[in-house]
Structure formats: structure tokens, C-alpha cells
Amino acid sequence: MNSARLPGKVLKPLAGKPVLWHVWQRCSRSRLARNIIVATSKERSDDAIATFCRKNKISFFRGDLDNVLKRFYACAAEHTLDVIVRITADCPLIDPFIIDELIKFFKESRADYASNCLRRVFPRGLDCEVFSFALLRQAYQKAKSAREKEHVTPYMIKHGDTAAYTVPKSYQGHWRLTLDDEADYLFLRRIYDKFYGGSGIIDVKQVIKYLKNNPNLNQNSAVIILGGGLAKDKNGRWRSTKYNDQNARPKAYGDYLRVVAASYLYRHNPNWVIALGGHGHLKGAPQAVTLAGVIKQELKKLGVKSSDIIVEGQSGSTFEQLRALARIAKNKNFKKVIIISNAYHLPRVKAMVENFKELGKAFTGINLNYVSAEKIVLKHQPKLWAKIIEAGYKSANIEKIIKSEQQGAKQIKQGTYKLR
Known part of the structure; x- marks a missing residue:
């Protein structure tokens, strides 16, 4: 909630529902991810997120504010997770198909870290990472820099056995579908106003097709x-x-x-x-x-x-x-x-x-x-x-x-x- 560029962004409304609600709904459509957990902080500024989760019966965990790596490790340990899928809450168009395909790719590759971020040919906002608990524990124990602790996965990418997943062509492009500042919010609000029907989830492939056919849409x-x-x-x-x-x-x-x-x-x-x-x-x-x-x-x-x-x-x-x-x-x-x-x-x-x-x-x-x-x-x-x-x-x-x-x-x- 204490985002410097857009405070309270994960609870801002899109088509009448908070951003976090849409992220959770979309992740819940995954067929392979069993537990959807919101990992937030213990800070008072994030009480609103905890309240939102309780009200909507969403599983959540509260941990360290700045050491997000520590928060992830504590959350995964408490829930005895073997494999963790990391999705950030500022991605209201994250795609469940990409989540499932990446989980399958991770298992088939036998790597301990897999991501579509290692070969970025897709819009920002469809980022997805999968890693083993063993690698997460190693990162928690050995990561030293503030960047490694804040952003969770830099240590894993540097020291782990990684595998790069390439998204299908229908998902490829270089737009911003993430929520980082006011301009992102205005753009995502228009996307949701156009595509969201009040139930189900938006097909992000249709959004990408629309953006390809209308190249001037995201000019702010x-x-x-x-x-x-x-x-x-x-x-x-x-x-x-x-x-x-x-x-x-x-x-x-x-x-x-x-x-x-x-x-x-x-x-x-x-x-x-x-x-x-x-x-x-x-x-x-x-x-x-x-x-x-x-x-x-x-x-x-x-x-x-x-x-x-x-x-x-x-x-x-x-x-x-x-x-x-x-x-x-x-x-x-x-x-x-x-x-x-x-x-x-x-x-x-x-x-x-x-x-x-x-x-x-x-x-x-x-x-x-x-x-x-x-x-x-x-x-x-x-x-x-x-x-x-x-x-x-x-x-x-x-x-x-x-x-x-x-x-x-x-x-x-x-x-x-x-x-x-």
C-alpha cells in the first residue's frame, strides 16, 4: 500500500473491483496452483490489505515490509510449500494459462528456477516466476544485498539452475500491462472498462490483439x-x-x-x-x-x-x-x-x-x-x-x-x- 509512485495501488478500483481482487481471481483460474496466498507486510499501512483478504476469505500472510525475501521464505515455510509461483499484486492482467504453462515447464526442465522474465518478449504485467523451496531457503540464508532482499529472486537467478520460458506468439508484445504509476492506472482502467463484462476474467490475448491493431492507444x-x-x-x-x-x-x-x-x-x-x-x-x-x-x-x-x-x-x-x-x-x-x-x-x-x-x-x-x-x-x-x-x-x-x-x-x- 505504501508504493512511492502510486500509494494504495493494489486496492484501486478497476471496473468496480480492487486491483488485488482481479489478480487473485485470475490466479485462482490456474489449474495447477493449489494455494493462492497474499503475502503482505505487518506494517499498519497494509492493514487494509489484510482486512480486504479477511472480508473476501482470501488466504494471506503478514511478514517483513522491506525484506520481502524473508517474507516469502516465512510464508512458504509456514504453508510447507515445495514449489512457489511468484506473482506481483500490480499485475491485474496476469494470465492463468501462462502460470500453468510455466509450472509444467518448470517441472519438465528439472531446474530450480524458471521464468518468462529471462527472455522478455511479452508485455510487462504478465511476469511469472516459479522456484523450489530449497532455492528460496538458500537465497534467504545467503542473500546479502538490499536489492536481493527487496526483490526476492535476484540471488536465485544468479546462483540457481535457471530455465527461460518463452510465451506463445499470441502473448508477445512490449506494452505496459502493469500498475506502477498514475498513467498505468488510467490505461488499465480503460482496458477494464472495455473488456471486463462483470464476470469471468479478461482474455489477455484479446487485449494484446486489440493493442496491436490500435498502436496509439498507450501514448498517455x-x-x-x-x-x-x-x-x-x-x-x-x-x-x-x-x-x-x-x-x-x-x-x-x-x-x-x-x-x-x-x-x-x-x-x-x-x-x-x-x-x-x-x-x-x-x-x-x-x-x-x-x-x-x-x-x-x-x-x-x-x-x-x-x-x-x-x-x-x-x-x-x-x-x-x-x-x-x-x-x-x-x-x-x-x-x-x-x-x-x-x-x-x-x-x-x-x-x-x-x-x-x-x-x-x-x-x-x-x-x-x-x-x-x-x-x-x-x-x-x-x-x-x-x-x-x-x-x-x-x-x-x-x-x-x-x-x-x-x-x-x-x-x-x-x-x-x-x-x-
């Missing part, structure tokens, strides 16, 4: 919508602005186009998530819902899953939104980010990122792209949007704001721009 990408303003519809409900709104707060126009554009990208890239910003109640409009909250509801109406929307509802100005959303992108480990705003707004946005050191540093290491909402919607539905956009850019609202945005971008580059 996000679309960022920069919030602008709100206006009321004819029924008095708040919505994002249109080009011709007269009561927009603040004076920002055409923001709904950003929402539609993001939904189009999401529809064609369902593995992406959408992050959006915009602080709480607008000045002079205390009864208004948050800007980010309004945009989220509009996205949901356009078919975006709530679980794929990240809301940052505290920032106000464009600079504040960029700073807050960059922080989210770093925390979520997004490698590619597309910033969506209106065409009139993007030059100032780009100037901020390129000229304000704080923003430039915040987005370091991220493949950043700026795409106008107008360009996206015209690409996907030109007949619907062409006349609306043309009329909008001829309106007094937009003509005035274009001049303001151009002046702002110029001041940023000159170093005279004043942040609100």
Missing part, C-alpha cells in the same frame, strides 16, 4: 481545454459561451466550440483523457456553478465518460489555468498534451508558455501541441460549423477580443505584460 495523451466564460441560456442555466453572447462572464466568446472540439478528438482517440480548468463562482455571479463544472457536464452530454475528465476548478486566468494543468499533466505522467482554445486565443497562450519561464519549465518533457477549436470542428463537420464560425469572426465581440489578444501576445514577447 491528454487534451487540455482552457476555460473562458459562461453565459445563461434562455432558461437561465449557465453554459459555455457562443460567439454572439452579450452577457458572457468574463468577456470570452465561442468557448463552446472548445468543448465540441475536445469531444471530437476524444471520439477518435478514446484512450485520451480531457483536463479542463476554470475557477469557481465568477465575479459578480455568486449563483453560478463553476466554469469547469459546466464544461464537464457539456462534455458528458457529448459522450465523454466522466472517468476520463479531470477537473481543475481553482485557477482563474489563462496563466493560472496553464500552470495548474501543467502540474496535472506532470503528475499524471502525460507524454503528449494538446491544448485546445479558440484561434484568436492561442497566440497569447503559446506566447505565455514560450516566454514565461515558470510555464516553460512546467511543460518540460511534454510533447505540447496547440490546436484551435475552429480547425478541429471544421475538419470533422465542416457543413455544420463553417457558416457559424464565419459569422462569429465578423461579430463585434470577436473583432474586439482579437485586438486585445494580439496586444496581449505582443506585450508578453516584449516583457511588458502584467499578470492578473
